[in-house]
Amino acid sequence: xxxxxxxxxxxxxxxxxxxxxxxxxxxxxxxxxxxxxxxxxxxxxxxxxxxxxxxxxxxxxxxxxxxxxxxxxxxxxxxxxxxxxxxxxxxxxxxxxxxxxxxxxxxxxxxxxxxxxxxxxxxxxxxxxxxxxxxxxxxxxxxxxxxxxxxxxxxxxxxxxxxxxxxxxxxxxxxxxxxxxxxxxxxxxxxxxxxxxxxxxxxxxxxxxxxxxxxxxxxxxxxxxxxxxxxxxxxxxxxxxxxxxxxxxxxxxxxxxxxxxxxxxxxxxxxxxxxxxxxxxxxxxxxxxxxxxxxxxxxxxxxxxxxxxxxxxxxxxxxxxxxxxxxxxxxx
Numbered sequence: 604x605x606x607x608x609x610x611x612x613x614x615x616x617x618x619x620x621x622x623x624x625x626x627x628x629x630x631x632x633x634x635x636x637x638x639x640x641x642x643x644x645x646x647x648x649x650x651x652x653x654x655x656x657x658x659x660x661x662x663x664x665x666x667x668x669x670x671x672x673x674x675x676x677x678x679x680x681x682x683x684x685x686x687x688x689x690x691x692x693x694x695x696x697x698x699x700x701x702x703x704x705x706x707x708x709x710x711x712x713x714x715x716x717x718x719x720x721x722x723x724x725x726x727x728x729x730x731x732x733x734x735x736x737x738x739x740x741x742x743x744x745x746x747x748x749x750x751x752x753x754x755x756x757x758x759x760x761x762x763x764x765x766x767x768x769x770x771x772x773x774x775x776x777x778x779x780x781x782x783x784x785x786x787x788x789x790x791x792x793x794x795x796x797x798x799x800x801x802x803x804x805x806x807x808x809x810x811x812x813x814x815x816x817x818x819x820x821x822x823x824x825x826x827x828x829x830x831x832x833x834x835x836x837x838x839x840x841x842x843x844x845x846x847x848x849x850x851x852x853x854x855x856x857x858x859x860x861x862x863x864x865x866x867x868x869x870x871x872x873x874x875x876x877x878x879x880x881x882x883x884x885x886x887x888x889x890x891x892x893x894x895x896x897x898x899x900x901x902x903x904x905x906x907x908x909x910x911x912x913x914x915x916x917x918x919x920x921x922x923x924x925x926x927x928x929x930x931x932x933x934x935x
Contacts, residue, residue, distance in 0.1 A: 630698060630699060630707075631668075631696045631697065631698055631699060631706070631707035632696050632697050632698070632699045633696050633707070634696075635696055635697055636694055636695070636696060636709065637694075637695055637696070637697055637706070638692060638693070638694060639657065639659060639665065639667070639692070639693040639694075639695060639706065640659065640660050640690075640691070640692050640693075641657040641658050641659035641660050641661075641665075641690070641691065641693075642658045642687075642688065642689070642690055642691075643656070643657055643685050643686060643687055643688065643689045643690075643691055644657060644658055644664065644687055645687060646685040646686065646687075648672055648682045648922065649671060649922065649925045649928045650671035650672055650673050650816070650920065650922045650923065650924050650925060650928065651670075651671040651674075651782070651815075651816065651924060651928060651929055652669065652670065652671055652928045652931060653668075653669040653670070653671050653672070653675075653721075653928070654666050654667060654668050654669060655667045655669060655685055655693070655708065655711070655721070657693060663704070665704045665705070666704060666705050666706070667693055667695050667706045667707070667721075668705070668706065668707050668708055669708045669722065670721060670723055670724075671920075671922065671928070672920035672922045673796075673799075673814045673815055673919075673920045673922065674797060674798060675720065675722075675723070676799070676917060676920050677745045677798065677799055677914060677917045678720050678723070678726060678729070679720075680719055680720065680721065684717075684719045685711060685713075685719060689713060689714070690713075690714050691711045691712060691713055691714075692711070692712040693706070693708060693710075693711050693712075694708075694710050694711075694712075695707055695708045695709060696709070707722070708721040708722060709721065709722050709725040709726075710726070710727075723748045723751075724752070726748060734887040734913075735886075735913055735914075735915055735916070736885065736886035736913070737882060737886040737887070737889070737913040737915075738882075738886060739848070739882065740802060740848075740849075740850045740880040740881075740882055740889055741802050741804050741809075742802060742913060742915060743799055743800065743801050743802070743913070743914050743915050743917060743918065744799075744800045744802065744889060744911040744912065744913060744914060745797055745798065745799055745800065745911065745912050745914045745917065746794065746795055746796065746798075746800065746891070746909060746910070746912075747797065747909060747910045747911070747912065748797045750795040750796075750797065750909040751792075751795040751796055751797065753795075753909070754791070754792060754795040754865065754907065754909070755792075755865060755866065757905075757907065758864075758865040758867060758868060761868070761901060761903075761905055762901065762902040762903040763868070763900065763901060763902055764898070764899065764900055764901065764902050766869075766871075766899055766900055767864075767868055767869075767897075767899075767901055767902070770861075770867065770868050770869040770900060771867050771868055774866070774868075780861060780866070781860065781861065781862050782816065782862070782929060783929050783930045784926070784930075785816050785817075785924035785925075785926055785929050786816065787813070787815050787816035787817065787818035788815075788818075788862055788866070789837065789838055789839065789857065789860060789863055789870070790820070790838070790839070790854060790876050790878070790893070791876055791878075791893045791895055791907075792862075792864075792866070793813050793815060793818055793820075793838075794813070794878070794891060794893070795909060796813065798813060798814040798815050798920075799812075799814045799917045799919050799920070800813050800814070800911065801814070801918070802850075802880075804824075807823065807824045807825035808821060808822070808823060808824060808825075809821070809822040809824060809843060809850070810822075812919055814919040814920055816924040816929075817923065817924060818838065819838075820838055820841060820854075821841065822841040822842065822843040822852050823841065823842050823843065824842075824843050824844065824845075826842075826844075827842055828842070829842060829853075829855045830856055832856070832872065834856055835856050835857065835858040835859075835872060836856055836857065836858060837857075837858050837860070838854075838857075839854040839855060839856055839874070839876070840854065840856040841853065841854040846879075848881075848882060849879050849880060849881045849882075850878075850879070850880040851877070851878070851879050852876075852877070852879075852880075853875070853876075853877050854875065854876045854877075854878070855874075855875045856872075857872065857874040858872070859871050859872055863897075864895065864897055864900055864901065864905075868900055868901075869900055870897050870899070870900060871897055871898075871899030872899075873897060873899055874895075874896070874897040874899075875895075875896045875897070876893055876894070876895050876896075877893065878891065878892065879891075879892045879893075880911075883910075886913065887912065887913050888910050888911060888912050889910070889911050889913070890908055890909075890910060891908065891909050891910070891911055892906070892907070892908040893906065893907060893908075894906045
């Protein structure tokens with residue numbers, strides 16, 4: 604499969620700053636882009652954040668943060684994309700905490716003219732050739748890179764209960780939360796990450812490996828009911844069925860979570876998510892729809908739909924979440 608990069612089309616034009624805050628990118632000046640040239644000393648391939656150590660042509664050594672393997676591997680990046688001794692031009696944003704040796708990477712240009720994207724937020728759009736075709740929603744899918752940012756941005760207009768508004772108002776990007784401890788977000792947020800979502804079926808059970816902090820989901824297709832309300836699970840308890848080729852998933856029995864509905868809005872034990880995965884015409888993508896209900900925090904249900912791309916050419920990164928990397932942006 605071949606990929607072409609369309610120049611100058613960035614994904615985050617006019618997206619509010621709060622959309623980026625969950626990644627810790629608030630510690631960098633995203634409105635400024637600088638050009639750095641030098642030699643790669645090391646490429647730290649870690650989830651959820653990696654880094655490239657570069658010795659600049661001036662002799663100074665700097666660290667350029669990257670997204671982790673789960674996010675950049677679907678864009679074609681491998682540990683061998685940037686190797687020690689390689690001379691590169693890096694496009695990056697400077698620290699806004701006065702650290703002259705730290706930058707947020709956007710992309711690297713190698714001497715062989717290969718462009719290496721290292722940020723899903725600032726990646727250029729891809730034009731794919733020779734698109735594979737799926738015949739079912741079973742397979743490997745990568746949500747569009749705009750989905751996560753659109754989902755987080757949409758939460759600003761959700762109708763909230765007083766408890767939901769209090770949760771939103773108290774959201775602090777510098778306070779530790781689940782993902783800084785390598786505990787993944789839950790659905791629907793989990794399903795918007797542009798990682799390799801491997802959907803597999805074995806008998807009366809479907810598993811979704813989201814490749815994000817080890818998160819997996821099991822959907823029981825044998826007609827069973829949900830457990831009693833008192834039995835709770837972090838990722839909820841999912842039962843499913845097929846409807847005209849669509850996979851319909853009903854998830855309840857969520858354990859309360861401070862980031863259960865979105866990073867800034869908690870969830871309660873009555874949270875429910877109903878999802879529908881529908882194969883699009885042509886089979887190169889599917890449409891993922893959801894309805895989110897949580898009477899403790901949401902005054903009205905939330906509905907949305909997003910596109911996933913069929914990507915049998917990629918797999919899960921198999922890189923475990925690194926606690927040091929996950930909490931880096933909270934360090935002073």
